[in-house]
Amino acid sequence: MRNMTEEEWRAFVLEGTRTGKVAVVRPDGRPHVTPVWITLDGDDLAFTTYHKGVKARALRENPHIAICVEDDDPPFSFVSIEGEATLVDDPAESRRIATIVGGRYMGAGRAEEFGARNGVPGEYVVRVAIKKVVAQADLADW
Amino acid sequence: MRNMTEEEWRAFVLEGTRTGKVAVVRPDGRPHVTPVWITLDGDDLAFTTYHKGVKARALRENPHIAICVEDDDPPFSFVSIEGEATLVDDPAESRRIATIVGGRYMGAGRAEEFGARNGVPGEYVVRVAIKKVVAQADLADW
Numbered sequence: 001m002r003n004m005t006e007e008e009w010r011a012f013v014l015e016g017t018r019t020g021k022v023a024v025v026r027p028d029g030r031p032h033v034t035p036v037w038i039t040l041d042g043d044d045l046a047f048t049t050y051h052k053g054v055k056a057r058a059l060r061e062n063p064h065i066a067i068c069v070e071d072d073d074p075p076f077s078f079v080s081i082e083g084e085a086t087l088v089d090d091p092a093e094s095r096r097i098a099t100i101v102g103g104r105y106m107g108a109g110r111a112e113e114f115g116a117r118n119g120v121p122g123e124y125v126v127r128v129a130i131k132k133v134v135a136q137a138d139l140a141d142w
Numbered sequence: 143m144r145n146m147t148e149e150e151w152r153a154f155v156l157e158g159t160r161t162g163k164v165a166v167v168r169p170d171g172r173p174h175v176t177p178v179w180i181t182l183d184g185d186d187l188a189f190t191t192y193h194k195g196v197k198a199r200a201l202r203e204n205p206h207i208a209i210c211v212e213d214d215d216p217p218f219s220f221v222s223i224e225g226e227a228t229l230v231d232d233p234a235e236s237r238r239i240a241t242i243v244g245g246r247y248m249g250a251g252r253a254e255e256f257g258a259r260n261g262v263p264g265e266y267v268v269r270v271a272i273k274k275v276v277a278q279a280d281l282a283d284w
Contacts (some may be wrong), residue, residue, distance in 0.1 A: 019214045023175035031173050032208040033165035034276075035220050064172040072161045074247070078177050106282060107215070134176075136195035140248060 001139050009079045009135035013069045014040060017105050020047065020067040020081075024058040032058060037101040038067065045081060047097050048118050051089070056124055059085045065128055075140040082132040088125040093117020117138040143281050151221045151277035155211045156182060157248050162189065163221075164208040166200040174200060179243040180209065187223060187270040190240050190260050193231070198266055199228045207270055210242040217282040230267040237261020 004012060012018075022029055022037035032054050038047045045067060049055045059065065065085045070078040088094075095115045102114020148152060152161075162180035165173055170198065174196050180189045187209060191197045208229045212220040228237075237257045244256020 003271055016221065017216060017218075019212065019218075021165075021175055021212070021276050022171040023163075023170060023208070025167050025173050029167060029204055031165040031167050031175075031208040032222075032224075033173075033175055033208045033210040035161055035210060035212045035218070037213065062171055066165070066173040066175045067178060068163050068175040070161065070177045072159055072177065075158060076161070076177070076247075078158075079184055080174075082172065082174075083282070105218075131156035133278055 004079070004135035004137050005138060008137070011128065012077065014081055018066060018069050019070055020045070021054060022047070022123050023066040023068070023082070025062050025064065026054070026058050027061045033106060035063060037105045038102045039097065041127070043130065044139060045083070046097050047101065048094050048123050048124050048127055049116065051122050051124050055115050055126070059087060059126065069127065075141065077137040079133065079135040080096050081128070081130055083128045083130045086127045086129070087129060090125065091119050091121055091123070094123045097125050098123070124142040144279050146221070146277035146279050150279070151275060152182060153221065154277065155193055162187070162211050162214070164189070164197060165208040165210070166197050167204050167206065168200050168260050169203045169227070179244060179247045181239065181242045183210070183239065183269070185272065187225070187272060188263050189243065189268050190236050190241050191268055192264050193264050197268070198229060201229060201268065209270065217277040217280040218283065221275065223270070224271055225270045225272045228269045228271070230269060232267065233261050233263055235267050236265045238280040239267050240265070247273070
């Protein structure tokens with residue numbers, strides 16, 4: 001096992017169609033984790049989410065968030081990011097981020113379609129100010 | 143998108159080297175999510191963890207746990223499991239579970255090695271009583 005440099009983990013997070021497994025905490029203390037289409041945007045991690053969904057409702061009460069990006073083929077590598085989330089209610093910004101992630105996960109030819117579909121009122125951008133990163137490569141090489 | 147049957151999601155969770163992205167909540171309310179080598183054991187989901195690690199310490203205070211298993215190649219599928227965790231301090235049981243997951247993720251030839259390495263005092267079994275499952279296949283087929 002070895003730790004990745006910042007340059008490495010940033011490239012790892014953005015490679016291919018790797019998703020972010022986004023963990024939030026509901027007001028009653030139960031964790032929730034689901035795969036999300038993400039990008040890095042400046043210094044922050046960003047994605048869009050519906051304002052009435054579990055993630056948005058949880059983050060309004062507790063902005064702490066954790067995101068895991070992984071390569072689950074041997075020898076296994078992962079990046080775990082923790083930080084605080086800000087919800088941005090701005091359809092133009094949602095469209096911008098959704099277009100980036102649409103291109104990433106669905107292919108460049110469908111980026112605009114995905115941006116238009118998610119750049120709508122009620123779809124928020126979640127911006128994560130990154131506070132802590134654990135980035136380990138080749139875990140099974142012992 | 144379509145929902146998986148129970149038979150389907152159980153097979154999905156156990157397929158190949160897919161890991162469980164395990165989310166727990168620290169006592170201060172921050173979520174923590176990391177990839178874990180898991181199995182299904184009877185009705186429960188199970189894995190081993192070190193008793194002084196973040197997961198064990200968090201689960202002692204708050205047994206609520208969420209686990210995401212995913213196929214992040216298009217068209218994208220995932221299973222999200224939520225439940226309550228019990229920590230089992232029994233090296234024989236840790237060895238049994240660690241042998242199963244060692245075989246799963248490292249190959250049958252290394253199962254015993256992994257079992258011996260993790261079937262030791264201080265390595266606990268986490269048993270998750272499954273309360274809720276969301277299992278969605280082919281998310282990008284819209």
